[in-house]
Amino acid sequence: MEGFSYVDIFATKHIEYLLVIGFLLLFIPFWRLLNRPARAVFEAAERIVPAISEWFRLPEKVYYHPGHSWAVQEGNQLVKVGMNDFAQKLVGKIQAIQMPALGSTIRQGDKGWTLKVDSKAIDMLSPVDGKIIDINEELIRSPQNINKDPYDSWLMKVEAPRFSVNKRQLLQGTLAKKWMEEVRENLLSRMNYNLGLVYQDGGLLVDGMARNLDREKWDEIVKDYFLITEG
């Protein structure tokens, strides 16, 4: 072995460190890009998904609670309550409903009734304060009627002396429309603009949208929309 044979074994170390820093700087945007759907997909979703009035029925003279229950004035201080179209599409086929006993009091924003869907129990919040004076027995026998027509199927009739005050917390008319649009946006973003929930013609897969979003944790999604907090 002739000649000067010093070998700098760390000769390339500074370039290597620069390369690693470069990798980190590039990988993070790469990964974020990977996880954001393309503009085109986003816009396609916007195009296919029609106005909210065709997705979720939102009748005019109804007052909606942000937790997706509704209230309609029947007569003097008498109010019908139920769950709205978005709620029933979200949970899908309802197997059973548990309602409080006749004569008991419900408060606005507290637990109103419980749905039994696919062996899980989901609460919904009551839209008004009052005393329960009638329960829809037919609905308890056949809860699927809610899926058929959520606004025709009233759950309870409530004596609500403070309905005018309750109304201030409820949404109606244009406000309700705006709210529904926000809900739709929220739903779209949860789908990650993945149109797995929508048929080609824009019809909505209604086999319980929550279940299509997440087979295991769908109840958490529902509780999110129904404003049920753990506790």
Add this chain to the structure above:
Amino acid sequence: MKEIAAAGEIKNLKDFWAFIRSELKPKGKLLTPFNVISLPIILVGVVLIVYRLVKGLGAVTNLSQDFPWGIWIGFDVMVGVAFAGGAYILTFVVYILRNEKYHPVIRATVLNGFLAYVFYAGAILLDLGRWWNIVNPVLGNKFGVNSVLFLVSWHFLLYMISLFIEFSPAVAEWLGFRRIRKIVGSLTVGAVIFGIALSTLHQSGLGALFLMAKDKIHPLWYTEFIPVLFFTSSIFAGLSMVIFEGTISHKVFGNQLTHEDHASFNKIMLGLGKACAGAMFVYFFMKILILIHGKQWGLLASPMGYWYLAEILGFVLLPCFMFLRGVRYENFSIIRIAAILSMLGIIINRLNISVIAYKWYVPLSQRYIPSWMEIVITLTILLIEVWVFRWIVNRMPVLRKSPEWALEEETHEKATPLRKEAPQWKASAM
């Protein structure tokens, strides 16, 4: 003879044999194009295998003193094992991280992994010159623990057992053995954890085999980091194979799947595509890092250098960006093509290290080029594996849902441990 329709009716040994007999009958058409093409190849291959066992390796292969390892090692074993990498990654995701999204494909992936290792162990057996001594690394008193191959062979054996345990619930469900199903079901997580550690080591170990061929492999491919590169590439190799095989299975076995399964598979493909893109991005950077660390950039301006660039640009970087585009635009065709390209890249990479860049300085006339007999035997092994896969999928609950009693068991299993543990956690958890 009693006709046993469902496994649940087995009451005694007679019933059992009747059931097995009925299962052995072919299901479906016999004269499909696939059968017609594959059967003659398999028959020729079996004859060649016997010929090889009787006459020795030289009669059937083009192996030489300069090239002791050919496509049976370079392709069957090294590529096959890389493609089976989907099993350890997806079992990690489904059983350790408990991500249920990938549950629909987990059984098929584990089955594929198990069959891959079994059949490629068979390929190794054929490649061994003194195959009757194959038990020596396992039994006996002369263990070459200093050998990387010792480690690889033990891991193959242990990993095959792990994969079988992971797959055995499906077998138990097929046979209707409820108690056994419960027992092997409880072993799953342990087998998965063991399997992931084993896989890490033997995926990288296959690369480590070439560490002592330092002066024979072209410097662009030889590096002390070969094991790390093999391990990283096994991630996207395995997942690409899941995409590839899943797509084919969904077409061929579509009758076992529900509409929900098809929809969920698309979501799964997106997730797999994302993982492949990420892994390939990292792998590409690793290759560049190693290039710089070894000061090899000067070698890029040579025929082998161009081939190297073709491998990492055309078959790593390109499919990486194709995955990126396919995932973002939800274009499943692009994702599928990207998967095929990345699989080709793995084949090229493993063949480079074992046969092409190995002794690259030997002129073409003296190089190893596989004989038609080697190729036929390789195809035979692959085709028999596909036949076995098809046999199993048509009979056992791999793609279709498990029987009711098994599903109930599963939800019950998941629910019960809670009651045992709850009291202990009350104080500390919240």
Add this chain to the structure above:
Amino acid sequence: MGINRRSFLKVLGGGVVGGGLVGVASGSIVTPGKFKAEATVPPKEFLGILVDTAKCVGCRSCEAACAEANHLPVPDIADDSAFKKERQPTVTQLMVINRYQTDQGEVFVKKQCMHCNQPGCVAACLVKAMEKRKEGPVTWEKNCMGCRYCMPSCPFDIPKFEYHSANPKIMKCTMCWDKLEKGEKPACVENCPENALIFGPRKQLIEEANRRIYQKPGEYLTHIYGEHEVGGTGFLYISKVPFEKIGFRTDLGTIAYPEYSKGFLYSVPIVLLLWPAFLIGINTLTKREEDARRKGGEKR
């Protein structure tokens, strides 16, 4: 968590002990011959052979003697045409003499297994068919599986495989180990008429080589090939012309070949320790999360 924590610690503890054992075992096997020699016999040097290429006249008596001693077909050593091309040992000829034309005239070089101090083939063999004997030679045993891993692992490409046979062997020079056991000398050394082959303990051979080099300064190259190459070999060569001109690879480095796999092999017990520990940990964490979720769903 009581049960899980216990089993977690059990696994960890078992892994530490197991990993330690494997680590110790693998560390000790890397230097098989030396370790064995120190444990069973008083310290000795490996035996080797010094090849003085300046003294070799190319008579090929060693080729004939080797073939006879190994019961292989004896080559026609009078036939000069053998020197036309550079030859390799084969399955039927365990050593060859090659002739090189240099600016100092014809040089004849004996080529055979180098019997490295730390052989790559021994590190590669998973059934210990390739063994470094305590006397020095590297030999092959019949418990071989025929995997041919020794072949890519040899820096000198020496092991040759009998592809034509259904009961194949690996053929290479054994330094006549069975003769050494009887106290005799290797056949090639005994039959060399020119004293070009010296047999003895490695240290003495290096001394002899240096003596020859420095006795006539300027004639021999001041380099003993095999003294340090790939960690040192049993066959040592001295020459009057540069080694790369007479068929030697001079780019092999001084690191013993088993060292290249050492890093990977040492990581094995570490992975087998860390991975299960981490995975059990993650499994427990995700299980807790899943149970909490389930608990919440079942409450009402």
